[in-house]
Amino acid sequence: MEIREVDVHDEPSLHRYWEIGKLADAASRPYDFFAPWESARMSYVHGRDDVRFELLGAYDGSTMVGAGRVDLNLLDNLHAAYVEVWVDPSWQRRGVGRALEAECVQVARSQARRTLMTEAYAPIGQESPGTRFAEATGYAPGLEDAMKVVDLVETEPTWAALEAKAAEAVGDYRVVTWRDHVPDEYLDDYCRLNEMFFDEAPTGEMDVQNEVWDAQRVAAREERNRLTGRHELSAGAVSPDGRLVAVTEAIVNVRAAQRGHQSGTLVEPAHRGHRLGLAVKLANHRQIREAFPQCRVLLTGNADVNAPMNAVNTQLGYRDVERCVELQKTLG
Ligand SMILES: CC(C)(COP(=O)(O)OP(=O)(O)OC[C@H]1O[C@@H](n2cnc3c(N)ncnc32)[C@H](O)[C@@H]1OP(=O)(O)O)[C@@H](O)C(=O)NCCC(=O)NCCS
Structure with missing residues (x-):
């Protein structure tokens, strides 16, 4: 070979x-x-x-x-x-x-x-060829995530009640949505939120450092999405003083629009406790239904230890479908 x-x-x-x-x-x-x-x-x-x-x-x-x-x-x-x-x-x-x-x-x-990272998937409660292989080649688990799916069509009837519940706490924050292009007025805040992501989301033992984001990186990603047929649907929360303080993003590919990927969701620490996580995800689910009625399921992954995110996802009807083990090894 x-x-x-x-x-x-x-x-x-x-x-x-x-x-x-x-x-x-x-x-x-x-x-x-x-x-x-x-x-x-x-x-x-x-x-x-x-x-x-x-x-x-x-x-x-x-x-x-x-x-x-x-x-x-x-x-x-x-x-x-x-x-x-x-x-x-x-x-x-x-x-x-x-x-x-x-x-x-x-x-x-x-x-x-010096640090090699990988991910291996396995059925819930089980090992798999992937996890066994990673172990056999010297990788140690650093973080356990659950992969989850939500059926947008089945759960849509629950959204109005959840929106009412979120509205009780959202107060003077404003929920906004956008598609494919981060609005210029939010670009700086958007980059700042992306840069704090790994400080705020659980990373377990994984040796990851915060990412570096600027307007050029955002524009390059938007261009890549355009070239590859991916649409990015996003929702955010704007504080009473006009700053973007929460964001959630999902990707739907026109070539496989029956399903989408829900990626990061982040509420800035000083603005937590207003049900903004729930509010922005609901707004994005509605946006996805409207833009891509054929998009039935969203897949996401989040750390088992991430209680606030798991609580939001459970309310939205996400259910666990498999394990995702994040692993790493350090080269000597
Ligand atoms: C994981 C994967 C890449 C392994 O490929 P492979 O060519 O079968 O792996 P190898 O034959 O080189 O196996 C190396 C070692 O991994 C472990 N391993 C691999 N497959 C295994 C299985 N099905 N059950 C138990 N252990 C397994 C064994 O320790 C094996 O050594 P051994 O055969 O001497 O016991 C393959 O199963 C695959 O493509 N899975 C889907 C994608 C994936 O999970 N990628 C890896 C994520 S880290």
């Missing part, structure tokens, strides 16, 4: 690379949230300003049987590399994953990255 870098301009190879990830994901996870081919292709070919990635293929002769990826952040977390490994299900348990992971370590070392 040979490990080679995958040339993103060699479309058959890139497609096989993507397919291995999709097959391995489908064999081990309950919901299909894998990126559609066209979006993945565009992401790989277009590249990113904030992350350099290296794609590795494991070959048996001319057949690619495993796929690895190393992400190197370029703007922050310069000590870390993020690693993903997938092996075609019909080739698993023959050492392909181990060989790919070893090559990922070499890539990280060559860039002086």
Whole structure:
């Protein structure tokens, strides 16, 4: 077996690379949230300003049987590399994953990255090939998240009562929504909220540092979303003095608009206790229903220890569907 870098301009190879990830994901996870081919292709070919990635293929002769990826952040977390490994299900348990992971370590070392991070999914209450593999290759769990889904159609009838409940505490805060472009008047506050994210959300033992955000990074992400068919739907809360103090974001890809990804939600510490977390998520659920009526489920992940976020998600009807273990190893 040979490990080679995958040339993103060699479309058959890139497609096989993507397919291995999709097959391995489908064999081990309950919901299909894998990126559609066209979006993945565009992401790989277009590249990113904030992350350099290296794609590795494991070959048996001319057949690619495993796929690895190393992400190197370029703007922050310069000590870390993020690693993903997938092996075609019909080739698993023959050492392909181990060989790919070893090559990922070499890539990280060559860039002086000392902390390798990865995620492994598993059924609730169980281990999986992914968690076993991570353990076998020297990664230690740093944070346990629960992956959750909410059915927007089924839960919509509950929203009015929840909005009334949120309204009792929201007071003089204003809930706003936007789509695809962060409004200029909130841009500075939006960057500040993003930069405090890892201080505020539980990170367990994971050695992550706060991200660095500015107008250019926001614009680059918006352009990437446009190129890859992703729509970002967001809601925020504005304080009585006009500052954006809470935000929540979800992504719906036009090529797979039956489902979306709910990403971060953050309420600035000084503004907690006004049910802003619930209010902004409800506003965003309504916005998603209106813009993408075909979007039925949202997937999210949040740390088991994150009681306030879990309380909001439970009220909204999110239910646990699998474990996500965040893991890391430090290179000596
Ligand atoms: C995890 C994955 C990459 C492993 O690929 P693989 O080629 O089968 O892994 P290897 O054969 O190199 O296994 C290396 C070690 O991992 C552990 N392991 C791998 N699969 C396992 C399984 N199904 N059950 C128990 N242990 C397993 C074993 O310790 C194994 O060593 P051994 O065979 O000498 O006992 C593959 O199952 C996969 O693609 N899963 C879906 C994506 C994923 O979870 N990626 C990894 C996230 S960290």
